[in-house]
Amino acid sequence: MTEYSNPVLSGFHPDPSVCRVGDTFYLASSSFEYFPGIPLHSSTDLVTWNRIGHAIDRPGQVPLHDVNDSGGLYAPTLRHHDGLFYLACTVVGGEHPGSFYLTATDAAGPWSEPVWLDDAQGIDPTIHFADGKAWWAGCRPAASPEWEQQTEIWLRELDLDAGTLVGEEHVLWTGALRGAVWSEGPHLFDHDGWVYLVTAEGGTERNHAVSIARSRSVTGPFEGCPRNPILTHRHLGEDFPVQNVGHADLVEAEDGSWWALVLGVRSLDGFHVLGRETFLTPVAWQDGWPVLNPGVGRLSETGSTPWPGGTPRPATLHDDFTASTALGAHWLSIRGPADFVDSGGDGLVLLSTDTDLSGDGTPAFLGMRLRDPEMRASMRVAPPKHATAGLALRQSAAFHLRLELSMDEHGWRADAIAHENGVDSVVGTVLGDLDPANGDMTLAAELHGLEVRFSITVGADTHTVAEADARILSSERAGGFVGTLVGPFVAGGLGAAVTVRSFHYRPGLS
Numbered sequence: 365m366t367e368y369s370n371p372v373l374s375g376f377h378p379d380p381s382v383c384r385v386g387d388t389f390y391l392a393s394s395s396f397e398y399f400p401g402i403p404l405h406s407s408t409d410l411v412t413w414n415r416i417g418h419a420i421d422r423p424g425q426v427p428l429h430d431v432n433d434s435g436g437l438y439a440p441t442l443r444h445h446d447g448l449f450y451l452a453c454t455v456v457g458g459e460h461p462g463s464f465y466l467t468a469t470d471a472a473g474p475w476s477e478p479v480w481l482d483d484a485q486g487i488d489p490t491i492h493f494a495d496g497k498a499w500w501a502g503c504r505p506a507a508s509p510e511w512e513q514q515t516e517i518w519l520r521e522l523d524l525d526a527g528t529l530v531g532e533e534h535v536l537w538t539g540a541l542r543g544a545v546w547s548e549g550p551h552l553f554d555h556d557g558w559v560y561l562v563t564a565e566g567g568t569e570r571n572h573a574v575s576i577a578r579s580r581s582v583t584g585p586f587e588g589c590p591r592n593p594i595l596t597h598r599h600l601g602e603d604f605p606v607q608n609v610g611h612a613d614l615v616e617a618e619d620g621s622w623w624a625l626v627l628g629v630r631s632l633d634g635f636h637v638l639g640r641e642t643f644l645t646p647v648a649w650q651d652g653w654p655v656l657n658p659g660v661g662r663l664s665e666t667g668s669t670p671w672p673g674g675t676p677r678p679a680t681l682h683d684d685f686t687a688s689t690a691l692g693a694h695w696l697s698i699r700g701p702a703d704f705v706d707s708g709g710d711g712l713v714l715l716s717t718d719t720d721l722s723g724d725g726t727p728a729f730l731g732m733r734l735r736d737p738e739m740r741a742s743m744r745v746a747p748p749k750h751a752t753a754g755l756a757l758r759q760s761a762a763f764h765l766r767l768e769l770s771m772d773e774h775g776w777r778a779d780a781i782a783h784e785n786g787v788d789s790v791v792g793t794v795l796g797d798l799d800p801a802n803g804d805m806t807l808a809a810e811l812h813g814l815e816v817r818f819s820i821t822v823g824a825d826t827h828t829v830a831e832a833d834a835r836i837l838s839s840e841r842a843g844g845f846v847g848t849l850v851g852p853f854v855a856g857g858l859g860a861a862v863t864v865r866s867f868h869y870r871p872g873l874s
């Protein structure tokens with residue numbers, strides 16, 4: 365037996381899609397503008413998820429270079445059939461938006477080049493295998509004027525040999541109830557002679573929900589569950605600590621038990637800064653319909669699964685870049701790989717580009733997901749020359765916090781800057797006390813719920829720079845679909861660089 369605490373996959377991992385091969389579960393989630401894209405995790409207990417790779421790990425594999433923040437890679441579906449993994453996904457925005465699928469024999473990769481389906485409309489595609497055929501379903505704006513500004517789930521056959529959609533189109537679903545909005549995130553699965561269509565509804569905010577329909581045939585007609593929505597937290601009130609619950613995928617374990625992975629947010633005073641995370645709940649079948657978390661009717665804080673526990677991913681991460689600059693899979697960059705060189709034992713030299721954190725393209729930034737409501741991230745750097753550099757907490761180009769080192773006529777200074785809606789405000793400064801003769805500097809950010817404390821340590825002296833409001837990193841303030849990343853940045857145009865010696869992340873505060 366393995367005990368769990370929700371979320372089982374913390375830090376921004378929305379739109380979970382899950383499948384099983386033998387005793388191993390595999391999970392894919394959305395990654396939007398970040399590179400590498402579409403993280404893949406595996407687990408044998410549904411509780412301990414270890415990242416095994418990314419489906420999009422080569423620059424140019426899919427076009428991310430010009431997508432907007434919270435555009436890019438949306439809501440994938442992961443399935444396994446006849447010895448192959450299939451991953452269906454969409455690039456939203458940029459000059460080359462569209463839907464595609466990839467295949468791999470091992471979920472850890474390598475994943476194929478994309479097969480683009482030019483006539484696959486909309487977002488949130490799914491692949492399903494039935495009647496000896498492959499099927500493709502997606503979500504698009506509804507055609508019916510009566511159902512204006514709404515969505516519908518459509519389906520066509522997918523010819524895997526030709527890599528094209530063929531045959532007649534079927535509209536499977538337009539939402540569980542009139543009054544429900546935005547049926548999206550479809551996933552199809554089989555159970556007991558039925559094919560089930562699980563969808564997200566209500567929009568991925570406070571009214572989010574999971575609904576389900578079933579049919580004897582993948583082409584329909586689908587009937588909705590009389591108990592829809594089968595999971596939501598929207599009736600629990602805004603003070604409930606887990607909000608925005610919706611977008612599920614269901615999976616059957618080897619022992620015949622059923623489980624759902626679903627997104628939710630951990631909310632504090634109505635704000636969440638970690639993004640949408642992945643939660644686990646048991647499923648029972650009653651009258652041919654799934655009951656999520658029977659007897660409880662909402663996600664539980666804790667629970668257990670019947671299998672022996674896997675090895676949990678480390679809660680604390682330490683990168684010593686003086687030993688190696690091979691980047692661990694926890695590091696992400698924006699719209700493509702960040703440019704850096706190995707200084708040969710001195711650390712990772714992050715190279716500035718022609719854009720900065722508030723710009724388009726790929727700024728010089730490396731970030732890992734914030735995954736704890738209380739955490740400390742710190743990094744040791746050599747004083748940057750001819751550059752501004754520091755530690756950033758990034759939600760988007762328009763909303764981030766940064767602790768920035770620069771030099772002016774008085775010497776080194778450290779500024780804490782809140783970048784809100786595209787505007788910089790200095791929220792704290794340390795001037796004059798930062799003597800570079802003391803060598804390296806350590807920049808730290810501590811998240812205390814909805815506050816970030818920035819500090820800088822030079823030699824034996826630690827200076828508090830600011831206590832900044834973390835709410836600008838929340839989707840409630842910043843909008844968007846992502847969580848927050850923390851990591852080093854450098855700006856100052858081409859030629860500017862910063863040498864990062866080490867980076868440390870740990871949950872909790874001491």
Ligand code: 6LW
Pocket residue numbers: 378379394438439487488548549564567568610611627845
């Ligand atoms: C995604 C949709 C959703 O396309 O949010 O939660 C959107 N559901 O299915 C972005 O992740």
